[in-house]
Amino acid sequence: MTWDVAAIGLGPVGATLTSLLSLLGLRTVVLDGDAKVNPSPRAVAVDDEATGSSDRARLS
Structure with missing residues (x-):
């Protein structure tokens, strides 16, 4: 199998x-x-920008 993108780490950014x-x-x-x-x-706080990013990425 081949991939277009490989990300290292499945934290918030990955x-x-x-x-x-x-x-x-x-x-x-x-x-x-x-x-x-x-x-x-593990997050201390999550602001509106991070919440919006999670929504757009369908992570929430």
């Missing part, structure tokens, strides 16, 4: 990037060192 690119029709893959998603929240 998740947003790959989600938005896949909505544009690109084939994406994410490589992350952790096998599981961390269930604990």
